[in-house]
Amino acid sequence: MKTIPGGLRGSYPVPTTDPVSGATISLLVESSDGSTQILLDAGTGTKNLLPRLRPGALLxxxxxxxDHLLGLPLLAPCGLSGILSARPDAASILSRVYSPPVWPVPATTAPFALATPGTPHVHGALTVAFHPVAHPDGCHAIRIDEPATGESLVLATDIEWALMSPADRAAFADFARGACDLWFDCHFLPSELPAHRGWGHSSWRDAIDAARLSRARRVHPLHFSPACTPARAASIARRFRTGR
Ligand SMILES: [Zn+2]
Ligand SMILES: [Zn+2]
Known part of the structure; x- marks a missing residue:
C-alpha cells in the first residue's frame, strides 16, 4: 500500500516552496497492485494529486x-466512484456549501455512501473504517487496511487528544491498533494547547502518546498550523524519531 500526501497544512493554505506542506489536507492511498485508490479528504492539496488520480477512486x-473540502470542485472531472462519510447528511452539507451565491455550480455528482463506525467498507483491494474523535462539529479518524499485504494506515486529523477521556483514548487505540502508519494532528505546540482548549487539535506530544497506546509502527505529523515554519516542522520530525 502506498500513501502520497497532497497537502499537510491545517486551517488554510500558506505559500511555501514545498507545495505539499503549504496545501491543506489531502492524502491519496493506493493498493500495492495499483488497482484501488482512496483519497482522504479534499483540501487544497487535492490539486497536487490530480495527475495521479484515476477514474474509480473513492473519496x-x-x-x-x-480546509478539508476546498479541493472538492477539482474532482468533478475525475470520475470518483463515490464519497464515503460517516454523516448521513453529507450530501445536503456539501450542496449547502457549494451552491450560489457561495459557489456557482454543484461541486460533485458522485454518489454518496454512508460509513457506519465499526463496520468496514470494502473498496476494491482496500477496506475503510471510521471512528469518532473529539473535534468541534464532529470528525472521524479513518483506517485503511490492505488485507492482501496486512498493511494499514490511520488518518487522525482534527482530533483533540487532551479532551478525550481514558476510555475514549483506549477506544481510539483499539481502532488504530498496530497501524503501520499513523498520521496524527500536530497543529499546536504542547505549550500552545492550554490557550486553545476546545479548538479541536493536538500536539506532537499527543501524537507520540497516541502512537504508543495504539502500538502504531510509524507516526507522521500533519495538520500543521498556518504559523508552522519549516524549522518547526523539522523539529517535530526530530521528536518523532527520538520519541520525546
Ligand atoms: Zn482541519
Ligand atoms: Zn476541523
Whole structure:
C-alpha cells in the first residue's frame, strides 16, 4: 500500500516552496497492485494529486470543515466512484456549501455512501473504517487496511487528544491498533494547547502518546498550523524519531 500526501497544512493554505506542506489536507492511498485508490479528504492539496488520480477512486471524508473540502470542485472531472462519510447528511452539507451565491455550480455528482463506525467498507483491494474523535462539529479518524499485504494506515486529523477521556483514548487505540502508519494532528505546540482548549487539535506530544497506546509502527505529523515554519516542522520530525 502506498500513501502520497497532497497537502499537510491545517486551517488554510500558506505559500511555501514545498507545495505539499503549504496545501491543506489531502492524502491519496493506493493498493500495492495499483488497482484501488482512496483519497482522504479534499483540501487544497487535492490539486497536487490530480495527475495521479484515476477514474474509480473513492473519496473518504473525515469531516466537513472547509480546509478539508476546498479541493472538492477539482474532482468533478475525475470520475470518483463515490464519497464515503460517516454523516448521513453529507450530501445536503456539501450542496449547502457549494451552491450560489457561495459557489456557482454543484461541486460533485458522485454518489454518496454512508460509513457506519465499526463496520468496514470494502473498496476494491482496500477496506475503510471510521471512528469518532473529539473535534468541534464532529470528525472521524479513518483506517485503511490492505488485507492482501496486512498493511494499514490511520488518518487522525482534527482530533483533540487532551479532551478525550481514558476510555475514549483506549477506544481510539483499539481502532488504530498496530497501524503501520499513523498520521496524527500536530497543529499546536504542547505549550500552545492550554490557550486553545476546545479548538479541536493536538500536539506532537499527543501524537507520540497516541502512537504508543495504539502500538502504531510509524507516526507522521500533519495538520500543521498556518504559523508552522519549516524549522518547526523539522523539529517535530526530530521528536518523532527520538520519541520525546
Ligand atoms: Zn482541519
Ligand atoms: Zn476541523
Amino acid at each position: 473518504a471524508l473525515t469531516h466537513f470543515h472547509l
